[in-house]
Amino acid sequence: DARVTQTPRDKVTEMGQEVTMRCQPILGHNTVFWYRQTMMQGLELLAYFRNRAPLDDSGMPKDRFSAEMPDATLATLKIQPSEPRDSAVYFCASGLVPDGDRVNAEAFFGQGTRLTVV
Amino acid sequence: GQQLNQSPQSMFIQEGEDVSMNCTSSSIFNTWLWYKQDPGEGPVLLIALYKAGELTSNGRLTAQFGITRKDSFLNISASIPSDVGIYFCAGRFSGGGADGLTFGKGTHLIIQP
Numbered sequence: 001d002a003r004v005t006q007t008p009r010d011k012v013t014e015m016g017q018e019v020t021m022r023c024q025p026i027l028g029h030n031t032v033f034w035y036r037q038t039m040m041q042g043l044e045l046l047a048y049f050r051n052r053a054p055l056d057d058s059g060m061p062k063d064r065f066s067a068e069m070p071d072a073t074l075a076t077l078k079i080q081p082s083e084p085r086d087s088a089v090y091f092c093a094s095g096l097v098p099d100g101d102r103v104n105a106e107a108f109f110g111q112g113t114r115l116t117v118v
Numbered sequence: 119g120q121q122l123n124q125s126p127q128s129m130f131i132q133e134g135e136d137v138s139m140n141c142t143s144s145s146i147f148n149t150w151l152w153y154k155q156d157p158g159e160g161p162v163l164l165i166a167l168y169k170a171g172e173l174t175s176n177g178r179l180t181a182q183f184g185i186t187r188k189d190s191f192l193n194i195s196a197s198i199p200s201d202v203g204i205y206f207c208a209g210r211f212s213g214g215g216a217d218g219l220t221f222g223k224g225t226h227l228i229i230q231p
Contacts, residue, residue, distance in 0.1 A: 004160075033218060043161070043206065045218035056218060091160050097217050105149040105168075105210040107219060109160030 002026045004110035006092050012116045018080040021113045023092030024073055031097040032075045033107055034060075034067055037089045046090075049075065050097070082117045089114050124207050124222030131197060132230055139225040140191040141207035149210040150183050150190040151219065156203045164205075165192070194227075202229050 005024040013019055025032045033048040047057035052069040060067065064086075066078045079086055093107040124141045131137060141150070149168055153161035165176050167183035167190060174181055180193045190209075194201055204226050208219040 031217060042223045043208075043221040045220075048218055050217070059218075093160075105151060105217065105219065106163055106166050107151075108163060109153075111158075111160050 004092055004094050004108055006090075006110035006113050008113055009111060010114045010116075012118065013082055015083055015117055016081040017117075018078065019082045019086075019115060019117075021077045021090050021092075021115070023075040023077075023094075023110060025075060025092070025094030026108060027073075029094035029096050029108075031095045031107075032069060033093040033095070034075070034077050035091040035093060035109075037091060037112070038087075043091070046077070079115075082115075084117045087115055087117050122207055122209060122220055122222040124225055126225060127223070128226040128228065130228045130230065133197060133199060135197055137194040137197055137201070137227060138191060139205060139207075140189060141209070141222045142189045143209060143220075144188070145211055146187045147209035147211055147220075148187070150181070151208045151210075152179075152181050152190070152192045153206045153208060153221075154203050155206065155224070161206055197227075197229055199229055199231060202227055 007022045031050050034046040035043050037043045046060040047067045049069050069075045089112040091109050091112045093109040095107045097104050122141050122143050151166045152164045155161045165174050165181040170187050171185050172183040178195045204224040206224045207222040
């Protein structure tokens with residue numbers, strides 16, 4: 001049963017600390033997305049990668065957030081330094097975009113990392 | 119950026135009733151998707167639509183891609199308790215080559231037995 005795996009599931013940290021969230025995309029998927037979910041803003045796209053190359057990170061605060069894909073099986077989202085306003089659920093999603101000649105926008109989500117910055 | 123207006127925000131219905139929710143956009147989308155999210159979980163893909171006018175079913179769920187490409191609806195027939203959750207529409211904007219999805223704010227479905 002292929003699925004996106006995210007760790008940790010929950011993270012509580014103090015303001016100013018570095019936070020690293022990890023994601024293992026579904027094997028064979030070429031596109032990895034990072035989304036953030038809050039009550040006020042809903043689901044927002046932060047960044048995404050195609051074949052490990054960053055394509056768009058315009059939704060991400062550049063001064064403190066960074067996203068990388070060290071290899072095809074690992075994507076990371078790092079916040080340094082963290083602030084209380086970063087508290088949210090962070091989702092990683094992966095997809096096969098495009099799928100050959102087929103237009104494919106389907107993104108499959110992990111269970112998320114619930115981040116609380118105090 | 120593109121915004122999706124999803125309605126209603128919440129629905130309180132009786133088990134067995136049919137449900138209808140929709141999304142509209144001021145921009146043209148080339149793809150519409152519908153997701154369901156349970157508490158503490160990530161969104162799960164229900165239906166994907168790729169052509170204007172397309173009507174697709176998945177069990178008791180039916181979704182349509184509007185002819186104008188600016189709207190989509192999701193219907194659930196004969197609701198059951200496990201249908202409870204938050205339903206999100208998502209669209210991929212047709213311009214700019216971006217692949218990220220824009221999400222609606224969700225419809226909370228609550229079913230009374």
